[in-house]
Structure formats: structure tokens, C-alpha cells
Amino acid sequence: MLVFISDLHFVDETAGKHNIPTEAFRIFFQDIAGNVARYKKNKRDIQEIKIVFLGDIFDLLRTEEWFGYPVDERPWGNNENKIEAHAEDIFDTIIEKNRDTFNLLKNGLKDEFSFPVERIYIPGNHDRLCNKYPKLRKKVRAALGIAGSANMFDHSYQNTGYGVFARHGHEFDKFNYEGGLTYGYEDHMKVPIGDPITTELVARLPWQIMQHSTVKALPKKERDALERNFQEIENVRPFSATIEWLLYQVKNNITLKEAIEDSIDEAIKAFNKLSFVKKWYEHHDKWTDFLDEADKIQAALFLLEKFKIFSSEKIMPMIEKIKDYFSKDDLLEAAPKEYAHLDNRIRYIVYGHTHDPLQAPIRIVQDPSGTKEHVYLNTGTWRGRYYKTKEGLGFINWKNLTYTVFYTKEERDTDFPAYETWTGTLKSE
Incomplete structure (x- = not known):
């Protein structure tokens, strides 16, 4: 057996x-x-x-x-x-x-x-x-x-x-x-790019949110509940629905919208500054391939960075397009x-x-x-x-x-x- x-x-x-x-x-x-x-x-x-x-x-x-x-x-x-x-x-x-x-x-x-x-x-x-x-x-x-x-x-x-x-x-x-x-x-x-994505983006985002001064001022019970919710991000399926999960969390925590968006920005900026990530982009960003792996990740991060600019109605069609990139x-x-x-x-x-x-x-x-x-x-x-x-x-x-x-x-x-x-x-x- x-x-x-x-x-x-x-x-x-x-x-x-x-x-x-x-x-x-x-x-x-x-x-x-x-x-x-x-x-x-x-x-x-x-x-x-x-x-x-x-x-x-x-x-x-x-x-x-x-x-x-x-x-x-x-x-x-x-x-x-x-x-x-x-x-x-x-x-x-x-x-x-x-x-x-x-x-x-x-x-x-x-x-x-x-x-x-x-x-x-x-x-x-x-x-x-x-x-x-x-x-x-x-x-x-x-x-x-x-x-x-x-x-x-x-x-x-x-x-x-x-x-x-x-x-x-x-x-x-x-x-x-x-x-x-x-x-x-x-x-x-x-080392694949998935390693820093898991740690420096997925695991970091809840951690980053909990460092925000607005969140730190919340009662402990609310802080703990918020942390638990965001720590489920890597359990979202399909993986391509992660951006929608973040929108969902913003919707359910509308008073913390600015704190969440600030934290997303900080996490993405820190990720893109990593020497490993910069080198990975250079190696995988091929001018002969219109939609290579680097383009897909950069497109997803671009959308996350635009949370503050676009309304939910405007961003949803773009999310659907991004999801197609990761559906195979x-x-x-x-x-x-x-x-x-x-x-x-x-x-x-x-x-x-x-x-x-x-x-x-x-x-x-x-x-x-x-x-x-x-x-x-x-x-x-x-x-x-x-x-x-x-x-x-x-x-x-x-x-x-x-x-x-x-x-x-x-x-x-x-x-x-x-x-x-x-x-x-x-x-x-």
C-alpha cells in the first residue's frame, strides 16, 4: 500500500x-x-x-x-x-x-x-x-x-x-x-520569485498593516480579528482572486481603508526594492514576449498600487483580466x-x-x-x-x-x- x-x-x-x-x-x-x-x-x-x-x-x-x-x-x-x-x-x-x-x-x-x-x-x-x-x-x-x-x-x-x-x-x-x-x-x-512573494508580500502585508498607527490604536479584540482576517490571504483560492480578497477586506473595514491602502503600498515598494526582485525582473522581462512572467507579476502589483486611485467599479474589469494571466x-x-x-x-x-x-x-x-x-x-x-x-x-x-x-x-x-x-x-x- x-x-x-x-x-x-x-x-x-x-x-x-x-x-x-x-x-x-x-x-x-x-x-x-x-x-x-x-x-x-x-x-x-x-x-x-x-x-x-x-x-x-x-x-x-x-x-x-x-x-x-x-x-x-x-x-x-x-x-x-x-x-x-x-x-x-x-x-x-x-x-x-x-x-x-x-x-x-x-x-x-x-x-x-x-x-x-x-x-x-x-x-x-x-x-x-x-x-x-x-x-x-x-x-x-x-x-x-x-x-x-x-x-x-x-x-x-x-x-x-x-x-x-x-x-x-x-x-x-x-x-x-x-x-x-x-x-x-x-x-x-x-531561488524562485515565489519565495519572496510568499514572505515579502503575502506574509508581510498583514504584518505591515498591524504596524500602522491607526491599527495600533484599535482595541485589542479588533486588532486581533483584523490580523486573523488578513493572515488568511494565502489560503484564498483561486490564487488569482487575491486582489479581490483585499478589496473585500477593505469593504468590510471601511474605516481602515486608508491604513490598509498605505500598508499595501509600503509592502509593494519594499518588495520592488529588493535586489533579488530587480535582478529577477531583468532576467525574465523579455522584449520578445509581450506577456512574460515578469509582466504578469508587475501587472498584478500595478493594480494593487492603484487601490487608492480607482473605484471598485473601475478596478474590477482590470482584475478579471489579471486573473486570466494566472488561470492556466x-x-x-x-x-x-x-x-x-x-x-x-x-x-x-x-x-x-x-x-x-x-x-x-x-x-x-x-x-x-x-x-x-x-x-x-x-x-x-x-x-x-x-x-x-x-x-x-x-x-x-x-x-x-x-x-x-x-x-x-x-x-x-x-x-x-x-x-x-x-x-x-x-x-x-
């Missing part, structure tokens, strides 16, 4: 209390254990359980801690020794904030399963630093209960017995992967191309990254061994999310939990490796 989960985004809680409760993992493991017991009762041959943590497990970017350090000591700076030390401190806080969950993982899940469970970790973009530094690699292994030393983690996973090839999937997101088509270690270590599912387009370099026993491509659970049929292949179905699956996320309403300017939130299970032919007594995928939804607030 091969199980995939991804995009858990454990955080240090400085940029929001968004960690998944331990009970969710306990229920998940109990469900898997129940499946194993049921299959064994039916004389099916389940001899192993492998759990793959498919990236963005530890979120070292969504934190306010980086703001306390000079820019050169942040992940897009050059002071590697300091960056490593700060990343270790953030990682340690993440573990402490999720102590019960990691104790459950580290202790071998002995209470849930009658035999050892192998845990496999594939880094994503938010935990890129976890694979960059030997000490962090050791800490990851200790936290997840993975045997081994400080060796580098693989960025993909293949198992022909289950017919699966998997990677986090950010490799096909031009804002979150800066490497080449070899997808090697050095490719994955290059690059991972869905990439999945069919993966098979060209894979073992012909691979049937299933598995990614995470998008936070959107998905099963998409790719093709049917006829070969001497029989008919094969190629399918792309996305493992979604366990994080709560806010969704733009179809009508009006509003957002509704709920939580999802997605996991995908693959079986060998022997485990399910089938002619091919089988799979099942489950997504649960909770609306409780």
Missing part, C-alpha cells in the same frame, strides 16, 4: 495559526489501518505501507521571523551561514508548535499499524531549504521518523510495482521553480509529457502543489502487454481555504483533507495496480 499526502504547510504560527490539528492525522492513520485490516480479513496480501509526504510539508517561508533579519540573511540573500541558522530556528519552532503530531510520526505509528511504516519525504518549494542544508535534512528525518543520515532527499519518487511516478509539481510553475529541464538538485536549489493549469499540461522518460509500467502521475485535488484521464495506450490507462492525480491539501463566490464580492471558507492510495496487483487481486483517492470537506466556521 502506497499513500500520498502533500501540502500540509506546518508553520511557526507567527504569520497565522494555520496548523492542522493532531487529531486529523490520528483519524487519517486509523482509516488507513482500518483499510489494511479489512483487506487482510479478505485474504489480500498487504505486506507493507509506504507514506509519501509529497512536498510543502514544512513551510519555512510563511513566517514573520524573516522580517527580523537583514535582507541578505533571508532565503533570497547571500549570507548562507546566517540563512541556514535562521532557517533552523524557524524549523525548530515549527516542530515545537506541532509537537504532538510529530511525536505521532516519529514513534513509528506503532499504535495504528501492526508492522513498520516506511515514510518518504519529497521536498516542495516552501520547504526548499529543508533539502539545502545538511542539518535541516537531519531535522526533517528526525521529525518524520525517517532513517538515514544527512543525505539529500530525492525530488521525485517512482515505484513500478504501484505504477506511480510522483513529484511535488512546482517544477512546472514558473513562479516557483527557477531551474532547468534536468530537474536536478542544483535546479531545485535556485501548468501541471495538468505537464503531466502527459512525463511518460516520455518513464518506465512503461508507470500508469499514474502524481503531483501536489496546486492545493486542488484532481483526477484527470490522460490517454489509453495499447502495447503487447495489454491496454494501459494513463491518469494524472493531484493530492490537494489539508489546509483550510477561502473560495471566491460566483456572485458578488465575497468569500466562503471550508477545510479539505485529501489522500491517495495505490495498491499493487497482489494487494487488490487485480490485473493492474489500482488506486483510490479520498477528499473530505469540513465546514465548521
Whole structure:
């Protein structure tokens, strides 16, 4: 049995209390254990359980801690020794904030399963630093209960017995992967623009608002509520609806309109002044491409800067145009191309990254061994999310939990490796 989960985004809680409760993992493991017991009762041959943590497990970017350090000591700076030390401190806080969950993982899940469970970790973009530094690699292994030393983690996973090839999937997101088509270690270590966007824009904006003198003068209860609302910004889906989310917050906090707009301006100006961002713009702003990646980001930031100038009625059509720039599912387009370099026993491509659970049929292949179905699956996320309403300017939130299970032919007594995928939804607030 091969199980995939991804995009858990454990955080240090400085940029929001968004960690998944331990009970969710306990229920998940109990469900898997129940499946194993049921299959064994039916004389099916389940001899192993492998759990793959498919990236963005530890979120070292969504934190306010980086703001306390000079820019050169942040992940897009050059002071590697300091960056490593700060990343270790953030990682340690993440573990402490999720102590019960990691104790459950580290202790071998002995209470849930009658035999050892192998845990496999594939880094994503938010935990890129976890694979960059030997000490962090050791800490990851200790936290997840993975045997081994400080060796580098693989960025993909293949198992022909289950017919699966998997990677986090950010490799096909031009804002979150800066490497080449070899997808090697050095490719994955290059800093993408998504890193400073997450920290210097998304995590910084709520922090910036809370520094404003008008906000500081509010009663504590109002300040806390305002901070919680803005800290949900990275949980807005689709991502392209982020600008509308900010408009929505301004509408709901009209007395703070000026303070919010001032804070947005300050965050954008600070972002654009970053040496890394300037160099990234220069490298990606191609005169031969009318709408390259640099143009898309600059267009979105331009709109944010014009909050004070344009009315909601004037800005909404421009927002719709910007949303079109970010609407394409690059991972869905990439999945069919993966098979060209894979073992012909691979049937299933598995990614995470998008936070959107998905099963998409790719093709049917006829070969001497029989008919094969190629399918792309996305493992979604366990994080709560806010969704733009179809009508009006509003957002509704709920939580999802997605996991995908693959079986060998022997485990399910089938002619091919089988799979099942489950997504649960909770609306409780």
C-alpha cells in the first residue's frame, strides 16, 4: 500500500495559526489501518505501507521571523551561514508548535499499524531549504521518523510495482521553480520569485498593516480579528482572486481603508526594492514576449498600487483580466509529457502543489502487454481555504483533507495496480 499526502504547510504560527490539528492525522492513520485490516480479513496480501509526504510539508517561508533579519540573511540573500541558522530556528519552532503530531510520526505509528511504516519525504518549494542544508535534512528525518543520515532527499519518487511516478509539481510553475529541464538538485536549489512573494508580500502585508498607527490604536479584540482576517490571504483560492480578497477586506473595514491602502503600498515598494526582485525582473522581462512572467507579476502589483486611485467599479474589469494571466493549469499540461522518460509500467502521475485535488484521464495506450490507462492525480491539501463566490464580492471558507492510495496487483487481486483517492470537506466556521 502506497499513500500520498502533500501540502500540509506546518508553520511557526507567527504569520497565522494555520496548523492542522493532531487529531486529523490520528483519524487519517486509523482509516488507513482500518483499510489494511479489512483487506487482510479478505485474504489480500498487504505486506507493507509506504507514506509519501509529497512536498510543502514544512513551510519555512510563511513566517514573520524573516522580517527580523537583514535582507541578505533571508532565503533570497547571500549570507548562507546566517540563512541556514535562521532557517533552523524557524524549523525548530515549527516542530515545537506541532509537537504532538510529530511525536505521532516519529514513534513509528506503532499504535495504528501492526508492522513498520516506511515514510518518504519529497521536498516542495516552501520547504526548499529543508533539502539545502545538511542539518535541516537531519531535522526533517528526525521529525518524520525517517532513517538515514544527512543525505539529500530525492525530488521525485517512482515505484513500478504501484505504477506511480510522483513529484511535488512546482517544477512546472514558473513562479516557483527557477531551474532547468534536468530537474536536478542544483535546479531545485535556485531561488524562485515565489519565495519572496510568499514572505515579502503575502506574509508581510498583514504584518505591515498591524504596524500602522491607526491599527495600533484599535482595541485589542479588533486588532486581533483584523490580523486573523488578513493572515488568511494565502489560503484564498483561486490564487488569482487575491486582489479581490483585499478589496473585500477593505469593504468590510471601511474605516481602515486608508491604513490598509498605505500598508499595501509600503509592502509593494519594499518588495520592488529588493535586489533579488530587480535582478529577477531583468532576467525574465523579455522584449520578445509581450506577456512574460515578469509582466504578469508587475501587472498584478500595478493594480494593487492603484487601490487608492480607482473605484471598485473601475478596478474590477482590470482584475478579471489579471486573473486570466494566472488561470492556466501548468501541471495538468505537464503531466502527459512525463511518460516520455518513464518506465512503461508507470500508469499514474502524481503531483501536489496546486492545493486542488484532481483526477484527470490522460490517454489509453495499447502495447503487447495489454491496454494501459494513463491518469494524472493531484493530492490537494489539508489546509483550510477561502473560495471566491460566483456572485458578488465575497468569500466562503471550508477545510479539505485529501489522500491517495495505490495498491499493487497482489494487494487488490487485480490485473493492474489500482488506486483510490479520498477528499473530505469540513465546514465548521
